[in-house]
Amino acid sequence: MQPKLQRRLGAADAAALVVSNVIGVGIFTTPGIVCGMLPRPGAILAVWALGGFLALSGAMAYAELAALKPRAGGEYVYLREGFGRLAAFLTGWTSFVAGFSGAIAAGAIGLTSYLGRFVPAAADPTPIWSVLFGRVSVKLSRPTIVALAIIVALGAVHVRGIRPGSVVQDSLAAAQVFGLVLFVVLGFTLGKGSLANLAGGARPPPSSWLLALIPVMFSYSGWNAAAYVAEEVRQPGESVPRALVWGTTAVIAIYLGLNALYLYVLPVTELSGRIDAADVVAARLFGPIAAAALAVLAILIILASLSAMTLAGPRIYYAMARDGVFFPAAARVHPLFGTPAVAIAAQTAWSCLLVLSGTFEQLLTYTGFAIVLFSAVAVCALFVLRWKTPEAHRPFRAWGYPIAPAIFALASFAIVVNAIRGAPGPSAIGLLVMAGGIPLYWLMRRPARRRS
DSSP states (O other): OOOOOOOOBOHHHHHHHHHHHHOOTHHHHHHHHHHHHOOOHHHHHHHHHHHHHHHHHHHHHHHHHHHHSOOTTTHHHHHHHHHOHHHHHHHHHHIIIIITHHHHHHHHHHHHHHHTTTSGGGGOOOEEEEEEETTEEEEEEHHHHHHHHHHHHHHHHHHTOHHHHHHHHHHHHHHHHHHHHHHHHHHHHHSOOOGGGGSOOOOOOHHHHHHHHHHHHHHHTTTTHHHHTGGGBSSHHHHHHHHHHHHHHHHHHHHHHHHHHHHHHSOHHHHTTOSOHHHHHHHHHHOTHHHHHHHHHHHHHHHHHHHHHHHHHHHHHHHHHHTTSSOGGGGOOOTTTOSOHHHHHHHHHHHHHHHHHTOHHHHHHHHHHHHHHHHHHHHHHHHHHHHHOTTSOOSOOOTTTTHHHHHHHHHHHHHHHHHHHHSHHHHHHHHHHHHTHHHHHHHHHHHHHHHO
């Protein structure tokens, strides 16, 4: 008998996965960009609150879907049930090619720059070895070696079992939350700032709100992480909704606290356009030594995020393989560790190849809008399943239905359209990457037909 995934996670474990998957070093850099779009403190805090409301609305929809279909794979499962296997395959294909693997590669390389502050050799970009394959140059340098080691190590941890992996994940999540909350509390209690910075400013036009919402929503992306591991959560009908609510609410509180602190320390005019807002604020509050402390915090945040993606992503490929639309080996569960070991290894290997080739930046640029697109389509599946299976037992029902999920979907589609209009060239390439999954779907599906 084939081994199956085991329910060993609690609501707190799944909530930690949400927090780690959402919070990244982007919260250190994005606020300055938002300040440049909305030069009014009240509007800045309001747009972060609005982004949090949209994320929570999406989380509520996912909570109902996860409780209704407590299977591994997240939106892959919801798109399959609502819109068919091809639509589901495309979200899984994009996740494997770029969404998770590319983000892991980018995060691992980004981590080396912070490690370089303590070990300069770790960030030395001088090539050790390189070879050209057509138009792709494969390079080996000290940062790539460090990044590869981090990716492989996290892959090995999560292959060893969902319980050991969750212990690592919970510890990293606790450390990052503690560090960020401490930064906010000490900043307001011991630091020097002015409450006057939180008032005034020019009234922004409505178009600026939509533009500012784009980086805000990308900063909130990842709130759906608990849904990917629903098949490994105890009492998923109760625990997964709690995890999505707890995790998303915690992130909203942290984001609002950080942005309020930034504005308390520096006026909007000084924050506007800065991508080093956190560094400047920390230095103003605590002096030069704060830069080192912030670098340590950034390392913990990136490690937690990488661990969360290493845990969540393979559950999509596992679900695809189980449905017969991905490599069959990815559906295997390790007989001793109880994890989708082959799926984890596949994602780890692809992430390493992206690091070596340096193509992850282009992939993420091309397909970045897909994160928002597929989550919006998954939320739309909630309406479809309410209509198709009204009699189904639903342990949890989305709060604010149908208004809240409809607002989330409409706002997400508006963001996608705006992103495509703003960068039509890269977006067109991204659509081609996604469409490239269509022939692959039919190729993968043929063996599945013969087996069935």
